[in-house]
Amino acid sequence: MxxxxxxxxxxxxxxxGDLHSQDGKxxxxLDATITYARSDRFKExxxxxxxxxxxxxxRLTELDLLRTLDRSDGAAHSPHGITMAGKLxxxxxx
Known part of the structure; x- marks a missing residue:
């Protein structure tokens, strides 16, 4: 494929890490924030x-490369994780 x-x-x-829905699209x-490069001394x-x-x-879920982790929230908003097929x-x- x-x-x-x-x-x-x-x-x-x-x-x-697991992917979580942000703003619907x-x-x-989860809790991702802007970071700075480790080599950047002054954080510019x-x-x-x-x-x-x-x-x-x-699309990746259809190809079985990602999977839903928690189906209680509904498939549209539940977190997704990578499968072993995706890692391979x-x-x-x-």
Whole structure:
């Protein structure tokens, strides 16, 4: 299966932690904030919060690369995590 660059970015983001719905159209980590580079001594260059779209998350869920973690909130707003198939795809296609 071929994935677009946005799908690969979403998989890498999900590998770092579970994805939670933010404002209905974007997904990111829970309590994600702007951080600064470790090498930036004066904290002048902020690293923005990475997020992915709902369409990307839905497509990866259809391909069984992401899974819903808690179905009690409804599938649209429940957190999503990476599956073992997603981790293996990332290892194989670095």
């Amino acid at each position: 071929e994935l677009t660059p946005s799908h690969v970015r979403a998989l890498k983001l999900a590998k770092d 974007s997904w990111t980590h 260059r902020p690293i923005k919060v990475k997020s992915v779209t709902t369409a990307t998350v839905e 795809w990332l290892l194989k296609h670095k």
